[in-house]
Amino acid sequence: MREDFAEAVYEVAGAIPSGSVLSYGDIAELLETAGPRQVGAAMSRAVDGTPWWRVVRAGGLPPRGHSARAMPFYTAEGTPLRFAGRRGGTEGSYSISMAAARWKPTEAQQAVLDDIRARLAEVSGPGTKRSHPHDWVGP
DNA sequence: CTTTTGACAGCGT
């Protein structure tokens, strides 16, 4: 049943509740497949309707080249932000308070995420997987 | 098959 990596990423993104966020790395870790860059690559091709602004960089910075477009969503959803300088209105430079905004899934939500991961792993199950005998670190 | 390419992460300067 062919679950694309990108598909899995979109499902996870869609599972993030309003007002919360996950980092690219978080999602990569969740899926136990690939790394942050693949998640970013997938998000860049996300279809309209995907809550892309809820997937941010580890440091709390919004997706490259999309900070301005993301801002309204954060203010609307009440996502905890921090502003540079916090002196007057230096807007344009802001970031998300990861400590406060980072999504902490409940058990039920975690189960859903696990399911997504499992379906993704199904693709590279026994048989289709080819080990990498290449990277042995040798004595 | 090899090479290039990212909406990244982490550390050093």
Add this chain to the structure above:
DNA sequence: CACGCTGCCAAAA
């Protein structure tokens, strides 16, 4: 705090 470098890993060329 702002760059710059290196590591990363799957997909596309």
